Amino acid sequence: MDLIASHITHRFGDLAVLDDVSFTVGAGEVVAIVGPSGCGKSTLLSILGGLLQPTSGAPELRGAPPADSLNPLTFVFQDFALLPWATVEENVEFPLLHTKLSAAQRRALVEDALRRTGLTDFRQTYPKQLSGGMRQRVGISRALAVRPAILLMDEPLSALDSQTRELLLEDFIRLLADGGMGAVYVTHNLEEAARLADRIVVLSRRPGRIREVVPVPMTRAERGKAAAREKLLALQNQIWSLIRNEAIDAEREVQHA
Amino acid sequence: MLDRAATGTAAKDEPTRRVHFRGAGFVPASSRYGGWIALGFVIAIWQAAGSAGLVNALFLPTPSAIVRAIYQLAVSGALWQHVSASLLRIGVGWLLGTAAGIAVGFAIGLSRLARSVGITFISALFPIPKIALLPLLILWLGIGEEPKIATIALGVFFSTAISVYSGVDAVPRNLIRMAQSFNVPFATIVRKVIWPGALPAILAGFRITASVALLLVVSAEMIGAQYGIGAFVLQAGNLMQTDQLLAGVVILSVFGLVVGKVIGWLEMRLLHWR
Numbered sequence: 001m002d003l004i005a006s007h008i009t010h011r012f013g014d015l016a017v018l019d020d021v022s023f024t025v026g027a028g029e030v031v032a033i034v035g036p037s038g039c040g041k042s043t044l045l046s047i048l049g050g051l052l053q054p055t056s057g058a059p060e061l062r063g064a065p066p067a068d069s070l071n072p073l074t075f076v077f078q079d080f081a082l083l084p085w086a087t088v089e090e091n092v093e094f095p096l097l098h099t100k101l102s103a104a105q106r107r108a109l110v111e112d113a114l115r116r117t118g119l120t121d122f123r124q125t126y127p128k129q130l131s132g133g134m135r136q137r138v139g140i141s142r143a144l145a146v147r148p149a150i151l152l153m154d155e156p157l158s159a160l161d162s163q164t165r166e167l168l169l170e171d172f173i174r175l176l177a178d179g180g181m182g183a184v185y186v187t188h189n190l191e192e193a194a195r196l197a198d199r200i201v202v203l204s205r206r207p208g209r210i211r212e213v214v215p216v217p218m219t220r221a222e223r224g225k226a227a228a229r230e231k232l233l234a235l236q237n238q239i240w241s242l243i244r245n246e247a248i249d250a251e252r253e254v255q256h257a
Numbered sequence: 258m259l260d261r262a263a264t265g266t267a268a269k270d271e272p273t274r275r276v277h278f279r280g281a282g283f284v285p286a287s288s289r290y291g292g293w294i295a296l297g298f299v300i301a302i303w304q305a306a307g308s309a310g311l312v313n314a315l316f317l318p319t320p321s322a323i324v325r326a327i328y329q330l331a332v333s334g335a336l337w338q339h340v341s342a343s344l345l346r347i348g349v350g351w352l353l354g355t356a357a358g359i360a361v362g363f364a365i366g367l368s369r370l371a372r373s374v375g376i377t378f379i380s381a382l383f384p385i386p387k388i389a390l391l392p393l394l395i396l397w398l399g400i401g402e403e404p405k406i407a408t409i410a411l412g413v414f415f416s417t418a419i420s421v422y423s424g425v426d427a428v429p430r431n432l433i434r435m436a437q438s439f440n441v442p443f444a445t446i447v448r449k450v451i452w453p454g455a456l457p458a459i460l461a462g463f464r465i466t467a468s469v470a471l472l473l474v475v476s477a478e479m480i481g482a483q484y485g486i487g488a489f490v491l492q493a494g495n496l497m498q499t500d501q502l503l504a505g506v507v508i509l510s511v512f513g514l515v516v517g518k519v520i521g522w523l524e525m526r527l528l529h530w531r
Binding site: 049050051071073074075077079081083084085086094095097098126128146 | 431432434435436437438439440441442445449450453454528530531
């Protein structure tokens with residue numbers, strides 16, 4: 001199943017946020033979206049996932065989702081969006097409750113999702129008892145439980161400290177390794193983009209337009225090796241040079257609201 | 258030679274001095290028994306002053322006299338007659354007002370139409386002291402239990418509706434969007450996200466409505482009732498039976514305490530995740 005951004009334009013009142021953004025995410029492909037802050041990255045992701053109606057243009061799907069997928073487009077949120085009154089297990093089961101699955105089938109999916117994120121021993125704990133990194137693992141586990149075709153990840157690591165971020169990044173690389181799942185990964189962190197993505201969509205400052213789509217010419221496994229370090233850094237510098245001036249402008253801008 | 262005083266440099270052999278601690282205070286922690294000891298102390302002084310004849314028993318009977326009055330009321334069966342009459346009114350009135358308040362509060366929290374209509378009406382009617390409506394309600398409903406129960410229900414209704422819709426408004430929007438992103442249907446979102454999210458505010462509202470109900474039952478019974486704690490306190494006052502009067506007041510206080518404890522217990526059970 002492909003996810004296509006087709007001429008997406010969005011305005012919040014008088015404020016133009018996105019301007020004619022088009023790109024395609026192929027099956028199993030990981031596309032990162034980077035750009036200066038306030039360029040509409042998160043807005044774009046909300047539109048792609050059907051949580052926000054664009055002013056014009058539309059997100060489109062091509063081809064059928066995998067047969068076992070319960071929610072082909074599944075979000076992982078920056079703030080985790082966990083139900084604080086539910087245990088880890090209940091949070092992971094939450095998106096399955098309204099489906100036609102039997103209790104046993106639900107349990108099996110929850111079990112599998114918990115195991116893949118290393119949460120099996122934490123099933124009975126509540127979100128507030130967990131560290132930020134573990135909370136986001138619950139968010140990822142919940143996303144895995146519904147067998148997504150494409151993960152829509154909205155700055156999933158930006159609420160975490162740098163060590164936790166590194167650990168979760170390694171988890172993402174592992175989860176996306178077999179190509180069974182694609183992802184749109186919104187981030188302001190160029191290293192995350194360079195290490196995860198097959199292609200990096202660079203947006204301009206508001207209103208966000210596509211400035212460039214930068215392919216990452218390495219497999220994710222290769223990127224983990226020491227030899228790839230230089231190349232990844234060069235790539236990050238290349239992208240940074242694309243957005244640096246605009247990032248400065250964005251930072252100095254006085255907020256409207 | 259450097260001028261040490263001007264540059265603020267120190268020689269290694271100068272004596273050190275401790276940084277003065279200035280972070281004390283502003284963290285009041287209540288000790289476990291402090292409050293009870295203070296309460297016992299006040300009661301003891303009260304009793305001693307009464308027994309020594311320093312206070313006229315007509316104006317302020319001693320604690321022991323009040324306890325005796327309560328005991329006599331209990332033995333004669335009058336206590337139960339009054340308490341049960343009040344409890345029935347509070348119970349029915351509170352339940353009706355709470356049920357209606359929760360329904361309307363949710364409607365206002367979830368629907369645009371209900372919000373625009375409901376908030377206008379509530380803002381207009383909430384400030385009315387509900388006891389002022391009792392004569393009108395008597396006119397409408399007769400002189401039985403109904404007008405008293407209706408007064409309590411009205412008082413409880415407005416507070417509940419307000420605390421419920423504020424509670425619904427306070428449910429984090431990101432949780433609702435999360436549920437929508439998993440195609441969770443509306444009814445499940447209400448049941449599994451909005452209800453538990455609003456529950457802390459709803460239970461906090463119960464504390465307020467319990468005291469509103471108590472206030473209104475006493476007022477309504479003072480205006481017109483044969484039985485009930487309010488009626489009893491008023492009669493005792495008219496007959497200058499101060500020990501009986503204060504017995505009624507103590508029973509009201511105990512009732513308030515018990516309700517507070519029950520709500521506290523509910524909060525512990527239902528909101529343990531906090």
